Amino acid sequence: MAASDHTAAQPDHDYVVELRHVHKWYGEFHVLKDINLQVGHGERVVVCGPSGSGKSTMIRCINRLEEHQRGNIFVEGNELTNDLRQVDAIRKEVGMVFQHFNLFPHMTVLENLILGPTWVRKIPRKDAIDTAMMYLERVKIPEQANKFPGQLSGGQQQRVAIARSLCMKPKIMLFDEPTSALDPEMIKEVLDVMIELAEEGMTMICVTHEMGFARTVGDTMVFMDQGEIVEMSPPSEFFANPKNERTKLFLSQILSH
Amino acid sequence: MTERTVQPHEDWSRPPAATTGAIGWMRKNLFSTWLNSAMTLGALYVLLTTIPGLIQWAFIDAIWGDNPPEVCKNVPGACWSFIYEKYRFILFGVYPWEEHWRPLLAMIIFLTLIFGSCIKPLWALGKWIIAIWVVGLTMVGILMWGGILGMEYVDQSQWGGLPLTLFLATFGAVLSFPLAILLALGRRSNMPAIKAICVAYIELIRGVPLISILFMASVMFPLFLPTGVSIDKLLRAVVGLILFSAAYGAEIVRGGLQAIPRGQYEAADAMGLTYWQKMGKVILPQALRITIPPMVNGFIGGFKDTSLVLIIGLFDLLYTTRLAFQDVNWRPYFVEGYVFCALIYFCFCFFMSRYSQWLERDLVKGQNY
Numbered sequence: 001m002a003a004s005d006h007t008a009a010q011p012d013h014d015y016v017v018e019l020r021h022v023h024k025w026y027g028e029f030h031v032l033k034d035i036n037l038q039v040g041h042g043e044r045v046v047v048c049g050p051s052g053s054g055k056s057t058m059i060r061c062i063n064r065l066e067e068h069q070r071g072n073i074f075v076e077g078n079e080l081t082n083d084l085r086q087v088d089a090i091r092k093e094v095g096m097v098f099q100h101f102n103l104f105p106h107m108t109v110l111e112n113l114i115l116g117p118t119w120v121r122k123i124p125r126k127d128a129i130d131t132a133m134m135y136l137e138r139v140k141i142p143e144q145a146n147k148f149p150g151q152l153s154g155g156q157q158q159r160v161a162i163a164r165s166l167c168m169k170p171k172i173m174l175f176d177e178p179t180s181a182l183d184p185e186m187i188k189e190v191l192d193v194m195i196e197l198a199e200e201g202m203t204m205i206c207v208t209h210e211m212g213f214a215r216t217v218g219d220t221m222v223f224m225d226q227g228e229i230v231e232m233s234p235p236s237e238f239f240a241n242p243k244n245e246r247t248k249l250f251l252s253q254i255l256s257h
Numbered sequence: 258m259t260e261r262t263v264q265p266h267e268d269w270s271r272p273p274a275a276t277t278g279a280i281g282w283m284r285k286n287l288f289s290t291w292l293n294s295a296m297t298l299g300a301l302y303v304l305l306t307t308i309p310g311l312i313q314w315a316f317i318d319a320i321w322g323d324n325p326p327e328v329c330k331n332v333p334g335a336c337w338s339f340i341y342e343k344y345r346f347i348l349f350g351v352y353p354w355e356e357h358w359r360p361l362l363a364m365i366i367f368l369t370l371i372f373g374s375c376i377k378p379l380w381a382l383g384k385w386i387i388a389i390w391v392v393g394l395t396m397v398g399i400l401m402w403g404g405i406l407g408m409e410y411v412d413q414s415q416w417g418g419l420p421l422t423l424f425l426a427t428f429g430a431v432l433s434f435p436l437a438i439l440l441a442l443g444r445r446s447n448m449p450a451i452k453a454i455c456v457a458y459i460e461l462i463r464g465v466p467l468i469s470i471l472f473m474a475s476v477m478f479p480l481f482l483p484t485g486v487s488i489d490k491l492l493r494a495v496v497g498l499i500l501f502s503a504a505y506g507a508e509i510v511r512g513g514l515q516a517i518p519r520g521q522y523e524a525a526d527a528m529g530l531t532y533w534q535k536m537g538k539v540i541l542p543q544a545l546r547i548t549i550p551p552m553v554n555g556f557i558g559g560f561k562d563t564s565l566v567l568i569i570g571l572f573d574l575l576y577t578t579r580l581a582f583q584d585v586n587w588r589p590y591f592v593e594g595y596v597f598c599a600l601i602y603f604c605f606c607f608f609m610s611r612y613s614q615w616l617e618r619d620l621v622k623g624q625n626y
């Protein structure tokens with residue numbers, strides 16, 4: 001573990017995202033403990049685990065919304081370091097969808113969608129609008145383009161948020177509990193969009209407790225508890241015969257209701 | 258209300274009369290509870306005992322028109338002849354008498370610029386607004402200073418009254434605003450050095466009264482300049498006002514920044530926006546919207562604070578008013594002078610207050626957060 005801190009680590013180009021021996025502390029509190037995770041092209045990873053286990057922290061390290069303190073994180077072959085240009089370059093390629101949508105309330109839906117493309121990717125405004133409308137069609141709400149986010153339902157807002165990320169043409173999408181702030185009847189419309197995205201071959205890392213979704217599209221299940229990755233396996237195996245006691249307990253709780 | 262069955266022909270197109278109209282409004286707003294009724298009656302009593310006397314003094318018993326001070330002797334009402342005699346001095350100070358049309362015209366241009374910039378349909382002019390301001394301010398400068406086009410040169414030391422107050426207040430407010438934003442951003446910066454400088458500046462300025470800053474600007478500041486270089490008194494006053502209001506403005510903006518949820522910063526970061534793009538496009542537009550009421554409150558305070566420049570010898574509106582009743586003949590009529598001055602201040606402050614309310618409502622239109 002210590003050796004990797006001193007030698008310049010090399011990325012493994014088979015993977016889009018790679019975490020090697022990643023540790024993070026909040027003060028004295030060890031939130032991430034020796035996290036190792038590899039995500040290949042087009043792979044769909046579903047992360048689950050009890051509240052406070054560090055799921056959000058882990059995926060937020062991937063686009064540097066949080067800083068890790070030990071180990072290496074590679075995205076698209078570039079290592080995340082304190083070099084801000086490197087961080088900006090990686091953020092261009094990584095889209096993120098948040099639990100609470102985080103749309104910009106002072107802009108219309110369309111303005112939300114073209115902000116990144118025009119300012120970060122420097123795409124002409126007209127082209128950005130075309131792309132934005134295309135993605136709004138994809139998430140099935142083109143008629144809401146000129147409304148403000150506050151005028152949409154939660155499910156619609158989350159679909160706008162997904163479209164906003166897609167407008168940046170990211171190579172990887174991160175989802176942090178995208179449906180857990182939604183009313184039950186809206187969950188499906190968001191999951192449908194995510195399933196469609198998965199079927200198109202997008203590389204995705206999703207923190208979610210939607211086990212139906214995990215079974216449908218997941219390639220790899222990751223179970224976290226107390227800052228560690230406790231178990232990692234394909235969904236068929238993960239649900240049929242979990243190895244670890246903590247996984248079993250978690251699954252029995254989550255599947256019982 | 259007695260029970261009755263609803264008649265099919267009953268008029269449902271409007272609510273019952275007792276809940277609308279003047280009576281309905283009074284019942285709901287003035288006499289809804291015992292306490293409310295008591296306060297309404299109390300307020301009515303206060304108004305009835307003061308208003309008639311005020312009207313008597315200001316209008317019925319008052320002396321109007323161009324009269325010598327002797328006419329006002331032993332008159333129980335207001336002596337508006339004093340204003341009649343002195344209004345030009347109050348408005349324009351010691352600016353040469355024959356040239357008063359110049360500050361008047363300059364002031365009209367200046368106010369047109371300000372009010373024009375407040376009119377929403379004109380915002381469509383975009384960058385032209387800046388060009389118009391540049392032209393307008395150049396005209397104001399030419400009129401005030403003169404020295405060309407056959408106009409006699411008038412030094413700033415002779416400027417005074419309302420134009421001076423307006424210039425100080427406007428430049429103080431407008432130019433302190435960007436500085437306030439930078440200070441607020443600096444105070445929330447991750448960079449310790451920048452943060453420390455901003456905190457020190459804000460706390461230092463907030464810890465001393467404006468008078469002492471103006472005093473330092475006028476007396477101490479020149480000591481630091483190389484000999485021979487002198488900065489004009491008016492400019493020093495403006496700089497003092499800017500530095501002062503920026504510190505207060507910074508705290509207001511900081512409050513606005515703090516009110517923006519962390520998710521907004523994170524979404525902007527995740528998108529790959531740079532720091533300045535994030536602030537300029539996402540955070541500040543939202544934060545500044547929340548800060549409109551306290552900001553305007555600050556501007557109104559700043560407008561009135563300009564009266565403190567008298568301590569460095571500038572003839573602002575309040576000072577010219579006071580000088581007006583230093584005239585031995587008119588000495589007893591200081592109340593009229595202050596009322597006149599207060600009315601002018603009130604008009605501007607009231608406008609600012611109403612405008613900010615309109616702006617606030619207009620900006621949130623359609624985007625129910």
Ligand SMILES: Nc1ncnc2c1ncn2[C@@H]1O[C@H](COP(=O)(O)OP(=O)(O)OP(=O)(O)O)[C@@H](O)[C@H]1O
Nearest residue numbers: 026029031049050051052053054055056057058177
């Ligand atoms: N900024 C912070 N400072 C200190 N502790 C934090 C901070 N953010 C998170 N934590 C702690 O780190 C732990 C992991 O948090 P994290 O948000 O990653 O959990 P999670 O697995 O996403 O949980 P949930 O399912 O509730 O979202 C929690 O115990 C949390 O209290």
Ligand SMILES: [Mg+2]
Nearest residue numbers: 055056057177
């Ligand atoms: Mg979480």
